[in-house]
Every structure is written in structure tokens, then in C-alpha cells.
Amino acid sequence: MNKIVLTDAERAVVSALVDEVFDRVDVWDPVAMVDEVPGLAERLPLRLREFLVNSRMAEADVTVVANLPVDENLVPTPIGWDLAAKTGAGQREELVLLLCGTALADPFGWATQQDGRVVHDVCPAPGMENSLTSASSAAPLTLHTEDVHHPCRGDYVSLFCLRNPDAVGTTFVRIAALDLPAGTREVLAQNRFRFHPDDSHIGAIVDLVEGEVRDRVFDPGSVIFGPAERPYLRFDVDFMSAAGGDTEAEQAIQTTVDCLARSVERVILEPGDAVFVDNYRVVHGREPFVPRYDGNDRWLKRLNLIRDVRRLYAMSDTRSRIIA
Numbered sequence: 001m002n003k004i005v006l007t008d009a010e011r012a013v014v015s016a017l018v019d020e021v022f023d024r025v026d027v028w029d030p031v032a033m034v035d036e037v038p039g040l041a042e043r044l045p046l047r048l049r050e051f052l053v054n055s056r057m058a059e060a061d062v063t064v065v066a067n068l069p070v071d072e073n074l075v076p077t078p079i080g081w082d083l084a085a086k087t088g089a090g091q092r093e094e095l096v097l098l099l100c101g102t103a104l105a106d107p108f109g110w111a112t113q114q115d116g117r118v119v120h121d122v123c124p125a126p127g128m129e130n131s132l133t134s135a136s137s138a139a140p141l142t143l144h145t146e147d148v149h150h151p152c153r154g155d156y157v158s159l160f161c162l163r164n165p166d167a168v169g170t171t172f173v174r175i176a177a178l179d180l181p182a183g184t185r186e187v188l189a190q191n192r193f194r195f196h197p198d199d200s201h202i203g204a205i206v207d208l209v210e211g212e213v214r215d216r217v218f219d220p221g222s223v224i225f226g227p228a229e230r231p232y233l234r235f236d237v238d239f240m241s242a243a244g245g246d247t248e249a250e251q252a253i254q255t256t257v258d259c260l261a262r263s264v265e266r267v268i269l270e271p272g273d274a275v276f277v278d279n280y281r282v283v284h285g286r287e288p289f290v291p292r293y294d295g296n297d298r299w300l301k302r303l304n305l306i307r308d309v310r311r312l313y314a315m316s317d318t319r320s321r322i323i324a
């Protein structure tokens with residue numbers, strides 16, 4: 001894990017930059033701000049910018065920036081992302097994440113997720129406790145590639161922690177740590193898999209049977225791809241399937257699940273910590289926890305980042321950062 005801890009003086013520089021923006025912006029709209037943010041990010045502390053750029057060039061698996069500013073008067077944790085959106089909760093923190101994120105890659109969002117917002121809220125929501133979405137709590141969030149179904153999925157998923165009172169761990173497995181049998185690796189590198197949209201894109205909530213996921217649209221591909229000496233990974237057992245009747249591919253999925261379970265690492269995000277997970281090199285998830293719904297729940301801001309936003313423009317023939 002590649003980690004930097006900002007000094008208090010460095011944190012104050014970030015905080016002053018955020019104050020300056022909020023002093024002049026009437027209505028906070030991250031999508032409207034996104035083109036301006038990289039220019040502003042040039043004014044982040046040099047040590048932080050160097051750290052993030054070096055992390056990008058090294059394709060670091062997991063990058064953590066600690067001691068970022070979180071508002072002393074932070075509002076209570078909203079009960080679900082839709083309330084956060086409606087009330088504008090945690091806007092300063094959205095800018096903090098955008099500033100750091102743009103030093104690594106380009107922000108984008110999904111029309112199908114959280115109303116097309118570019119910065120998401122990750123907090124538990126009533127009725128979603130056992131769902132396969134980030135609003136879950138009682139059920140663990142299975143290790144996954146973010147938005148596994150899509151060819152333009154993020155190069156990074158980033159999470160900025162505002163609250164985590166029960167020290168709930170974000171789990172991850174680095175492909176470099178995965179000890180896969182050679183035969184399995186060979187199957188995983190072949191185009192024998194189907195990747196389906198997850199429930200956050202579909203609007204489904206709980207208890208999907210496997211057959212239903214299989215019936216969804218899919219993007220075909222391999223699990224392992226890219227440079228043999230430094231491969232990439234695409235995996236989410238809940239939202240992938242083997243092509244019909246391909247029992248060898250099905251077995252490879254199961255073997256991978258078993259291997260993943262043996263290689264899990266975790267990071268406990270504290271308020272002020274932002275983590276940037278390389279979505280090509282690492283799968284991530286979350287440990288279960290008991291939700292409180294009293295304003296003190298765990299609360300993260302989430303931002304998807306792609307290394308070149310023109311990939312989206314070229315795919316959609318639209319100059320939009322929000323994938324329809």
C-alpha cells in the first residue's frame with residue numbers, strides 16, 4: 001500500500017483551497033466544476049501532487065492519502081445516498097476528493113447510478129442491509145471489480161472517509177498476491193466469461209437468484225488480461241457467468257473465489273483518509289457491520305476515475321462524463 005500522511009500545514013493548504021472555491025460558488029455542482037478542478041489541483045501541496053503522479057505512473061495497487069480535511073461541523077450521516085443528494089451533505093468533502101482524484105485520472109459517472117451524480121455517497125440505507133450494493137451493511141460486500149460489466153469502467157474507484165466509528169474494514173485483493181493454479185490462470189485469460197450489470201445499475205435490491213443475473217445483458221471477455229508480466233483483473237462473482245455449458249470456465253470462477261478468500265487484505269479508513277483502488281489490479285469489498293441510522297453511521301464519498309475521459313466520448317459520441 002502506497003501511503004502519504006499530510007502534515008497539518010499541508011492539510012490547511014487543502015482546506016484553504018476548498019474554502020476559496022465555496023466562497024465564490026453559489027450552487028455546488030461537481031459536474032459543472034469538473035473541468036476547473038485540475039487547474040485548482042495544481043495548487044495542492046507539491047509533495048501530495050508528486051505522490052499521486054508517481055502512484056499513477058507506478059500503477060500502484062492501493063494508494064492512500066491520510067489527514068485530508070473533513071469539516072469540523074460535518075452534518076449527521078444521511079440515511080441513504082438520496083437524502084445526501086437532496087440535502088447537499090458533505091459538499092466540501094466532494095471537492096477534496098475531486099481535487100486529489102483529478103491528480104490521478106478523470107472523473108466520470110453513470111446515469112444509472114445515484115441519479116447520475118459524479119460523486120457518490122456510500123452510507124447504509126434502511127431496507128438495503130443485505131443488498132449487493134454499497135448501501136448494504138449487515139451483509140458483507142463481496143470482493144469485486146467496480147462496474148465489472150462495462151468496457152469503460154473506472155481505472156480507479158476512490159473512497160474518502162468522513163465517518164467510520166466502528167472501524168469497518170474495506171477489503172481488497174491485489175492480483176499480484178493471488179496464487180492461482182496455472183491451469184486456472186490459462187482459462188481465466190480466455191474470452192469465456194460474461195460480465196453483467198450489478199444491482200446498483202439495475203435498481204434491483206435483494207435475493208437475486210443466479211439465473212436472473214445470467215439473463216441480464218452482458219459484456220463478454222476474459223478475467224485476466226493485459227501485460228503478462230503485470231496483468232489486469234476483472235472479477236465479480238455475483239455479476240459474472242461462464243458462457244452457457246462451459247463447465248471449465250465455471251470451475252475457474254469457483255477456484256478464483258477460493259483463492260481470493262486466501263489473499264484478502266484490509267484497510268480501515270479513518271475520517272480524512274482517501275483510498276484510490278486500482279480497479280484493474282485490485283478487487284475490493286467491505287466487511288459487514290451493524291447500521292445505526294442515528295446520524296453517526298459510516299459515511300464515505302465515492303468517485304470513479306478513468307485515465308482518459310475521451311474513451312467515454314468516443315464510445316458514446318457525446319462529450320459527456322456520465323455514461324448513459
Ligand SMILES: O=C(O)CCC(=O)C(=O)O
Nearest residue numbers: 122134170284285286302
Ligand atoms: O464501503 C466500502 O468500503 C467499499 C464500498 C464499495 O465497494 C464501493 O462503494 O464501491
Ligand SMILES: [Fe+2]
Nearest residue numbers: 144146157284
Ligand atoms: Fe465497490
